[in-house]
Amino acid sequence: MINLLGWIFIVIGVCFALLGCLGLVRFPDLYNRMQAATKGVTLGACGLMFGIFLLKGFSVMGIKALVCALFILLTMPVAAHVLSRGSLFFGIKMWHKTELDKFGPDKVGKELIEKPDSEATDEKA
Amino acid sequence: MEILIVLLSLGAFFCLYRALQGPSISDRVISVDIMSIIFTCITALMALRYNIAFLMDLAITLAILSFIGTLALGKYLEGRSLDD
Numbered sequence: 001m002i003n004l005l006g007w008i009f010i011v012i013g014v015c016f017a018l019l020g021c022l023g024l025v026r027f028p029d030l031y032n033r034m035q036a037a038t039k040g041v042t043l044g045a046c047g048l049m050f051g052i053f054l055l056k057g058f059s060v061m062g063i064k065a066l067v068c069a070l071f072i073l074l075t076m077p078v079a080a081h082v083l084s085r086g087s088l089f090f091g092i093k094m095w096h097k098t099e100l101d102k103f104g105p106d107k108v109g110k111e112l113i114e115k116p117d118s119e120a121t122d123e124k125a
Numbered sequence: 126m127e128i129l130i131v132l133l134s135l136g137a138f139f140c141l142y143r144a145l146q147g148p149s150i151s152d153r154v155i156s157v158d159i160m161s162i163i164f165t166c167i168t169a170l171m172a173l174r175y176n177i178a179f180l181m182d183l184a185i186t187l188a189i190l191s192f193i194g195t196l197a198l199g200k201y202l203e204g205r206s207l208d209d
Contacts, residue, residue, distance in 0.1 A: 010129065010170075011129070013166070014129045014132055014133060014166075017133060017136055017162075017163060017166060018132055018133070018135065018136045020136070020159070021135075021136035021137070021139040021140055021159065021163070022136075022139060024139060024140060024143050024155075024156060024159060025139045025142060025143055030149060030151055030152055030155075033143070033152065033155070034151075034155050037155060037156075037159050038155070038159070041159050041162050041163070042162075044166070045162050045165060045166050048166050048169060048170070049169060052169055052172075052173055055173065056173075059178075060178045060181075061172060061173070061178045061181050064178070064181035064182065064184075064185065065169060065181060067185065068165070068169070068181065068184050068185045068188060071185065071188055071189070072162065072165070072188055075188070075192040076162070076192075078192075078196075079158060079191075079192050079195040079196055079199070080155070082195070082196055082199035082200065082203075083151060083154060083155060083158075083195055083198070083199040083202070084151075085199070085203060086151070086198075086199040086200065086201070086202035086203035087149070087150075087151035087199075087202055089202070089203050089204060090150075090151070090202045090203070090204075092149050092151060
C-alpha cells in the first residue's frame, strides 16, 4: 500500500517537472517563464523526493531524500526571487500585454512594459 | 522507471533549448538552474534504481551548487556587491 503511494508521488512529481519545463519553452516573457518553471519544478522535485522517502522508509537513502526535498523547498523560491528582482533592476522588459506593473517606473527608474511595435518585429524574427 | 528518466531528460532538453535560444541573460540563468534541479531528480531516480545510497549525496550537492550559482548571478545583475 505504501509502495503504491510512493510510486504515485514519483509519477506526479515527474509530470509536474515536465510541465514546468514545457512552460519554460512556451511562455512569452521572462517573468512568466520564471514563475511557471520554478513553481512546477519545485513541486515536482519535492514530490519525487517524498516518493523516494515513502519507498525507502527511515533508511540512509530515505533520510537523505527527505533532507534534499526540504532543501529544494526552501531554496528554490529564494533563488527565483533574487533573480527576478535582479533582472527587474537590470531592465529586462515585460510582455506588451502586461496590464499592471505594481513595482512601477518610479521605483526602478525606467519604463519596463514593452512597446507593441517592437514586439511585432520580435515575433517575425 | 526508465520511462520516468527518459521523460525527465526530455524536460532537460527543453531547458537546453531555452538556454541556447533565450533573449536575455536571466533566461539562460534560470534555465540552467532548472536543468540542474532536473539532474538532481535524475540522480535520485538512479539511486533508487541501482540501490546506491551515495548517489543521494550527489543529488544534495547538485541542489546546493545550483542555488549558490543562481544567487550569485542574481546579485550581480542587481548591481550590488555580494556582502550586502
